[in-house]
Amino acid sequence: MPLQPSVGLAATSTFALGILATLLTTGCGKRGTAVAAGNRDQVIHIGNLTEPTDLDPHVISSQQDAQITMALFEGLAQYDPKDSTPVPAVAERWEHSTDGLTWTFYLRRNAKWSNADPVTAHDFVFAYRRMLTPSLAAEYASMLYVLKNAQPLNGGKLADVTQLGARAADDHTLVLTTEYPLPYLPSMVCHAAWYPLHRPTLEKYAGLTQRGSAWTRPGNHVGNGYFVLTEWKPHQFIRVTKNPHYWDRDAVKLAAAVFYPIESEDAEERTFRAGQLHTTSTLPISKIAVYRQEKSPFFEPHVFLATFFLRFNVEKPPLNDARVRRALSLAIDRERFVRDVLRGGQMPAGHLTPPDTAGFNARTKLAHDLPTAQKLLAEAGFPGGKGFPKLEFLYNSTEANRLIAEALQQMWNKGLGIDITMQNQEARVQTVSMRSGDYQIGRFAWIGDYLDPSTFLELMTGDSGNNLTRWRHADYDRIYAEANRTADNAKRYELYQRCEEIIAAESPIAPIYFYTRNNLRRPEVKGWYGNLLDNHPLKGVYLDPAAAVK
Incomplete structure (x- = not known):
């Protein structure tokens, strides 16, 4: 998130x-x-x-x-307030098949909407189908791709919504069929992308596929x-x-x-x-x-699972050259950021996934390496920064963001001989700019949605609605998909190591630090x-x- x-x-x-x-x-x-x-x-x-x-x-x-x-x-499960593990919510219990592909959630019979209508399994099925409607363009639609046929539905390649791996066996029994075994599904369904919706309310206020309709306003809103x-x-x-x-x-x-x-x-x-x-x-x-x-x-x-990183728009030259992106990343002194700029207990980030995320620790570690950064920039045709075009760094000027922007500007100028201008936009405008591709370098931060490294590594897949770098890498997508289909955690984590290696080599992003709240x-x-x-x-x-x- x-x-x-x-x-x-x-x-x-x-x-x-x-x-x-x-x-x-x-x-x-x-x-x-x-x-x-x-x-x-x-x-x-x-x-x-x-x-x-x-x-x-x-x-x-x-x-x-x-x-x-x-x-x-409230979803099928809710985050435990102490350790973020899933606890029963609308679903009082759940079970899965021996092959791990079918999950059955048993809903509480006394669960109600705020207008006193009963909450049923049909409300969840409706919500998932709506989330995957192509015209809604939901950023988190890819989170439901774990369901059978969800991705082709969202991509417009399949029109029959009844083929989605979500059905109501009866009013109080929801059956989900996944594309591959997913032991952490109960953690995923805590997320807002999996909440049920009250269909009559959305229909009344034209909110089925329309963003910003009046159904979310006081007096109209119906939740559970x-x-x-x-x-x-x-x-x-x-x-x-x-x-x-x-x-x-x-x-x-x-x-x-x-x-x-x-x-x-x-x-x-x-x-x-x-x-x-x-x-x-x-x-x-x-x-x-x-x-x-x-x-x-x-x-x-307190420490929490979140990473601050820079996005590089790979469609904007010279950021379409991995050597340039990697040079910019290696010229960043992450230790200095944490020690001298932030001073809040943060940790330098040499990779995307925070340390010890469900036992996963990335071996790849980007570090401050100015000689290699200068060499890469020269190989890309900009020795000593000569001829390097002016690039713009898009950020929002909280105190932290302003200090980070100034430190980046200084590091890149002193270490690589290049000038980066700074552009401040109001938060909503910045979000629109990045989603439309109207930026070159942008600050971003991501907090885990559930306790598994996939919540970070999915970000960089080509079909992720939150991958705004425009970077697509066939090997990365293939390895990530293979990892998801691997039941053995040790083998799955080894595949995730390869994903982190590709991110470091290609550098569509530059991780800078891991958060402390x-x-x-x-x-x-x-x-x-x-x-x-x-x-x-x-x-x-x-x-x-x-x-x-x-």
């Missing part, structure tokens, strides 16, 4: 003040801060970085979108999660409240949650200190050392844990006023 970058600080200062005014005048007023009122009323206030692209789980495009939709929908959508004031906040029809409603302790798209790291931190947020999405680099040194009770960093959370927030996927289901979260810092 992409980690959504935030917009420039200057563009959001007035905006952040508007949010702060909203916090001070809604839900607390003269009674005190939003946090104090929330502690009393079990209403959690969450900094969520950006305005969601949508609340349609089939077209969301960032982790921040997913945190909201996770409260509004533990919360319902009650307010959405664009660029101010989204409020969700407890769903009275949720099958396990007694386990839901919060009365409501409010998500704020505070896109400036500095403004979000100030809003937290003002007592208006229970948790932030991030923390300014300049403040990390301060909170660490003071041993703040609000600061609890640096954010703030108040001690009164209970049931919220740091975990490898950085997912935080709110079902078991509650607020304990007695734990608040006095």
Whole structure:
């Protein structure tokens, strides 16, 4: 899942003040801060970085979108809040055939939509067919390619949707047939791409194949999660409240949650200190050392499966030459980035997949190697950088992104003798630019969707909706497909090693660092844990006023 970058600080200062005014005048007023009122009323206030692209789980495009939709929908399984392993949700249990190709999920008979309609296996089948509709162009459609005939359906090569490996044996039994044995399927179905949808609602608001239709708006939205959508004031906040029809409603302790798209790291931190947020999405680099040194009770960093990397658009010369891409990658001093620029506990990334992802550790390690970088650039026809065309690096200027951009510019100029200009765009515009191919070099970050290396390596396949480098490599796709069909984990991981080797040799991306989550959370927030996927289901979260810092 992409980690959504935030917009420039200057563009959001007035905006952040508007949010702060909203916090001070809604839900607390003269009674005190939003946090104090929330502690009393079990209403959690969450900094969520950006305005969601949508609340349609089939077209969301960032982790921040997913945190909201996770409260509004529930899949067959859900992420355990402590370790991100799958636990039963709409499906109370599941089993698979001896050959591992057929999975049967048994749905709860008391599962209901927020309008009190029953949730059935047919709702899942409908959702999967809709996700694979070519005209919807869902970025995550490829996640369902594990189902039999999903890829030809999504590619328009097969029209008969009944051939999809998903059928309702009855209202409460869903049968999935996969293209190959998939032991981690229960982890995959936790993801938003696998949520059910309420067909009558989508039909009513013309949302079957249309993005941005009115079905996701308050008053229209029908979900099956533990919360319902009650307010959405664009660029101010989204409020969700407890769903009275949720099958396990007694386990839901919060009365409501409010998500704020505070896109400036500095403004979000100030809003937290003002007592208006229970948790932030991030923390300014300049403040990390301060909170660490003071041993703040609000600061609890944790490692999670996410990689920051550069995308190279291989259709833009000279980036169509692997020697140039590899030269740019090898000229990056990753150790310096972590030590001198980021200073937040991150790890240098010499490969795409984070270390120890379900026991997988890539042997390939890109390192700072300036002599080889200079040699490759010369071989590509640009000795000492002579004749190298001006390229543009597209980024979003959070404090971290600005510092990274400046460090890259300096490294490439000093080490290779080339000039790279910097271009800042608002987050949504940057996403559009990269999806349309209107960029040369772009910053990007990816967080794992489930606990397996395939959640990272699938990114670089030719058919992945999230591979925006325009790079396609027949051997990579073949090896990745072979790995997926290999039941033996040791052999599968060896094939994944070859995928990492191809990425390093071809360099359609340049991994820079592995993330550490640096954010703030108040001690009164209970049931919220740091975990490898950085997912935080709110079902078991509650607020304990007695734990608040006095």
